Amino acid sequence: MRRMSSSTRPGASSARPHIVIIGCGFGGLEATRALQRAQVDITVIEKTNHHLFQPLLYQVATAGLAAPSIAAPVRVLFRNYPNVTTLLGEVSGVDPDERMVRLNDGSQIGYDHLIVAAGATHSYFGRDEWAANAPGLKTLADAFDIRRRVLLSFEAAERESDPLRRRAKLTFAVIGAGPTGVEMAGTMAEIARHTLQGEFRHIDPGSAEVLLIEGGGRVLQAMPEVLSQKALVQLQKLGVEVRLNSRVTGIDATGLTTQLADGSTQRIDSHCIVWAAGVAASPLGRMLGEATGAEVDRAGRVKVEPDLSLPGHPEISVVGDLAAAMSHAPGKEPRPVPGVSPGAKQMGRAAAANILARIAGRATQPFRYSDYGNLATIGRNSAVVDLTTPFGHVRMSGRIAWQFWLFAHVYFLIGFRNRLVVLMDWASAYWSFQRYARVVPDLPAGVPPETKG
Numbered sequence: 315m316r317r318m319s320s321s322t323r324p325g326a327s328s329a330r331p332h333i334v335i336i337g338c339g340f341g342g343l344e345a346t347r348a349l350q351r352a353q354v355d356i357t358v359i360e361k362t363n364h365h366l367f368q369p370l371l372y373q374v375a376t377a378g379l380a381a382p383s384i385a386a387p388v389r390v391l392f393r394n395y396p397n398v399t400t401l402l403g404e405v406s407g408v409d410p411d412e413r414m415v416r417l418n419d420g421s422q423i424g425y426d427h428l429i430v431a432a433g434a435t436h437s438y439f440g441r442d443e444w445a446a447n448a449p450g451l452k453t454l455a456d457a458f459d460i461r462r463r464v465l466l467s468f469e470a471a472e473r474e475s476d477p478l479r480r481r482a483k484l485t486f487a488v489i490g491a492g493p494t495g496v497e498m499a500g501t502m503a504e505i506a507r508h509t510l511q512g513e514f515r516h517i518d519p520g521s522a523e524v525l526l527i528e529g530g531g532r533v534l535q536a537m538p539e540v541l542s543q544k545a546l547v548q549l550q551k552l553g554v555e556v557r558l559n560s561r562v563t564g565i566d567a568t569g570l571t572t573q574l575a576d577g578s579t580q581r582i583d584s585h586c587i588v589w590a591a592g593v594a595a596s597p598l599g600r601m602l603g604e605a606t607g608a609e610v611d612r613a614g615r616v617k618v619e620p621d622l623s624l625p626g627h628p629e630i631s632v633v634g635d636l637a638a639a640m641s642h643a644p645g646k647e648p649r650p651v652p653g654v655s656p657g658a659k660q661m662g663r664a665a666a667a668n669i670l671a672r673i674a675g676r677a678t679q680p681f682r683y684s685d686y687g688n689l690a691t692i693g694r695n696s697a698v699v700d701l702t703t704p705f706g707h708v709r710m711s712g713r714i715a716w717q718f719w720l721f722a723h724v725y726f727l728i729g730f731r732n733r734l735v736v737l738m739d740w741a742s743a744y745w746s747f748q749r750y751a752r753v754v755p756d757l758p759a760g761v762p763p764e765t766k767g
């Protein structure tokens with residue numbers, strides 16, 4: 315084992331192996347949990363002070379839930395793990411020769427084993443300038459930004475006397491019809507049709523247009539076609555206008571332009587645009603590729619060995635959305651692991667087990683992903699579920715799928731209090747159609763309410 319100076323090894327009290335984990339999302343949290351009873355010292359480095367349950371982030375963005383219901387402070391999560399030190403900080407680099415992790419503030423931390431679980435971020439396909447007018451949904455800050463834009467667009471429409479400008483302020487565009495785009499569009503339509511009814515005097519919130527714009531030929535492309543079709547029908551019932559085969563070619567402060575399959579273009583005036591179209595791995599992926607020679611794919615994910623370590627660097631593992639990993643089921647062709655939370659959790663546990671195997675001098679095991687299926691919610695009583703069971707696929711849609719989705723998400727939330735609060739908030743919202751997290755922070759002086767930023 316490599317020796318470290320104590321200044322680079324926070325909380326070090328022994329010569330036990332030191333495992334550094336970058337990121338406390340689904341992958342990092344599961345890896346830490348799997349190592350909590352082992353004879354190792356662990357340092358978790360996370361750039362926010364909380365673990366975030368991203369699958370319910372759209373509920374914060376659409377004012378259905380308050381942030382603390384879907385986030386848990388990292389320090390609280392590891393309070394009872396004496397071998398875990400938590401550091402709030404952003405990792406900017408890794409030196410594999412010195413076995414050091416570098417933080418933004420210039421400090422360095424040594425490791426014997428490293429798990430990188432830094433996740434993913436938005437990709438604007440090379441058009442990063444679109445971000446200012448079409449925020450994506452990944453962090454709590456993104457969710458607050460989107461919530462502010464949605465609610466303040468209605469406020470701006472109420473004060474607008476020009477009919478064309480009012481229409482633009484009542485036009486909401488969601489780009490990308492994957493699970494996040496579908497959830498966002500369905501919920502925005504509900505806000506317009508139900509939540510805000512009776513609250514405005516000069517506009518009818520129900521007349522708002524919610525557009526879901528998708529470059530491909532169907533919504534929820536990762537789902538079987540039959541469920542995509544059902545999701546489309548459910549979206550339309552909720553009042554969402556779905557525009558398929560429409561590729562976004564421009565976004566600015568007052569709207570967006572799309573190109574249709576026949577080459578023609580369309581301008582959509584909108585003051586509230588949400589980006590749910592592209593995902594790219596954390597920049598740490600490319601940094602690791604350069605530092606270790608590991609191959610990085612087009613999305614910036616690091617190609618890992620079957621046991622999730624890096625080629626030539628068995629002491630570094632990459633898990634979750636940052637890893638281009640394959641599932642190795644005995645007797646079957648390796649298959650790519652999807653970028654979903656069960657994948658990240660399973661990889662976190664597998665990487666932890668392989669590190670313990672290495673420390674004990676045992677052979678590591680190839681990663682095998684257990685796929686339980688896919689679910690996506692669309693709105694009240696609307697969802698689609700494709701479950702993978704040992705007996706084949708079980709497919710559901712509509713109310714029963716929605717109930718299944720609801721209980722699955724409450725079950726997987728972190729903490730009893732969060733589960734209880736979410737259940738109560740949802741029950742109350744179900745009966746009242748209200749959304750209680752409609753507070754937006756004060757606007758800086760001089761900023762028109764519907765503007766971005």
Ligand SMILES: Cc1cc2nc3c(=O)[nH]c(=O)nc-3n(C[C@H](O)[C@H](O)[C@H](O)COP(=O)(O)OP(=O)(O)OC[C@H]3O[C@@H](n4cnc5c(N)ncnc54)[C@H](O)[C@@H]3O)c2cc1C
Nearest residue numbers: 337339340341361368369405432433634635653654655658
């Ligand atoms: C809006 C949304 C909805 C989703 N819905 C679903 C769903 O319904 N079902 C599903 O299965 N999956 C869903 N996903 C995908 C799922 O959330 C991800 O697959 C999962 O979070 C990946 O886990 P991870 O640990 O790789 O990354 P993350 O959970 O993203 O965690 C990465 C962590 O690393 C931290 N970090 C990043 N860079 C650094 C750095 N340089 N230094 C220190 N810390 C750093 C981040 O702050 C973050 O906490 C959704 C994702 C989003 C964004």
